[in-house]
Amino acid sequence: MTHEIAVIPGDGIGQEVTPAAIEVLEALDIDFEFVEADAGDAVKEATGEALPEETYELAASADATLFGAAGETAADVILPLRDAVGSFVNIRPAKAYPGIDAVRPETDLVFLRENTEGVYSGHEDRLTDDVSTLTRVVTESASRELAEFACDYVDTDDHDGFTIVHKANVMRETDGLFRDTVAEVADEHGVETDEVLMDAFATHVCLDPEQFDVVVCPNLAGDVLSDLAAGLVGGLGLLPSANVGTERALFEPVHGTAPDIAGEGVANPAAAIISAAMMVEYLGYDEAADAINEAVEATLEEGPRTADLGGDASTADVTDAIVDRL
């Protein structure tokens, strides 16, 4: 069976780490057909559009999409692409790796972030010269779909339940609906949950990250708190993510375009490669996914390493080392 993979490198180091991920995928015994497409600042400059219609259509029809990074146009690219693949959950693992400097080396979290609504589906208005509004939307159906996914996830991946993070003491109706729906679905599935306010979570995850494991939260909370966790494990450089829908999914490193080093061939390809491993697992090849993850971990621990991790290896050196370890 051939898997059609949309490949959207985007801008900056997206152009370097995405080919590195493809190189790793090509070393596997899986039949991929890679189809490349443009998105981001460069194509906007050339054509006026950050996300060309063909790119959207490709992501909407391919079995899976690998995305690199986009610059100024990031929101114009990634939000429609999440929609193109029908993604309702953004999976963001944040774990510290042995041998890598981290503020909190004991961090090992997975965020399951609602990926369609909250302020992201917000309708904005400028009511008067003085007053602007954004209508934040929370639905029972989206909360339920996320919760069903979360229950499955903790079952399959062998976690003891999950933590619901929200701000329902202020957003009583909307985050209240989110919290109640997620808790109810978990209850139906016999999955244990606890709940923490998002501000309290921010404090406690710094003080003692080990008390948390799987975190289920609304869209903006997931955005900010997963980036906080990235800070605890040593930066965005190693974090992968998956935007999963019912029929297809999009995989992307959490980092951006890194304009300071773009074009020099020294970007760390690890996050893009771990994102590719998430894709391989999503497509059903668990062993191949494990093999990639183990090769990346061994390379992070033993080298070679790129400059962000204190080494002086190139993107190609690290990619080759990972391929060699497969």
Place this chain on the structure above:
Amino acid sequence: MTHEIAVIPGDGIGQEVTPAAIEVLEALDIDFEFVEADAGDAVKEATGEALPEETYELAASADATLFGAAGETAADVILPLRDAVGSFVNIRPAKAYPGIDAVRPETDLVFLRENTEGVYSGHEDRLTDDVSTLTRVVTESASRELAEFACDYVDTDDHDGFTIVHKANVMRETDGLFRDTVAEVADEHGVETDEVLMDAFATHVCLDPEQFDVVVCPNLAGDVLSDLAAGLVGGLGLLPSANVGTERALFEPVHGTAPDIAGEGVANPAAAIISAAMMVEYLGYDEAADAINEAVEATLEEGPRTADLGGDASTADVTDAIVDRL
């Protein structure tokens, strides 16, 4: 001149740390008249109302208010009290103290949090069984008032400008209005600013807190990011805050009611006492405020210390030590 101070201890350790703060204030050569009032879970249980009308009225007419903590009813108490004093800015310093265990001992930040709108003034609706909405409000006038305060603050307190934190790449109209207004006011005052997205701030403040100093942000961003900073300096136990309006202000420790230790006389009074120092400064007694802060810092460094800081002193021991050092 007599200053009328509303004193609202609230629930849990609020009942212990607020009297400790009063004891310190009574040791100063300033003429205070303290008027106590109820709010919180206990008064709700007794009367059905978490915030009795007299308490609201007292806070709305006193020169300043000292608040302790409230339990389950926190939002029903603190949000109306912020309104009672007409507060438009919540000042939240988050700094690590010498001798106190901190994830990031180099942290020294001040958050100036918008204190009236965003999702906090949000109007919520349940449109259908499935759909709930919250209308988030951002006005130019509130953004401008906060920005004018921030410009004054960095001038008086000798900071090199401030950082605007927002999520205007997603909330384009509302956070866009916030960002543009704050930047424009700063420009009019010749105050330097830079800006960071709130998710990126969460990463970078963990990795390198020293790159930030004064942070100006919308209401919910300030809530979450200041609690994150609390995590970096070792917990909420030492963080004071001030809710400042044009005519009056309310001062409160950032911590909660600590039900696990409430009633035992072992709560750390430091945050309540530093909040009282902020009040003393607000009322114009800079030297007295400095004296309190120095006495607290010396006590944190040399002891006695409460259990949360690894000591075994009581609230009274610590309070006495601070008074002795004044």
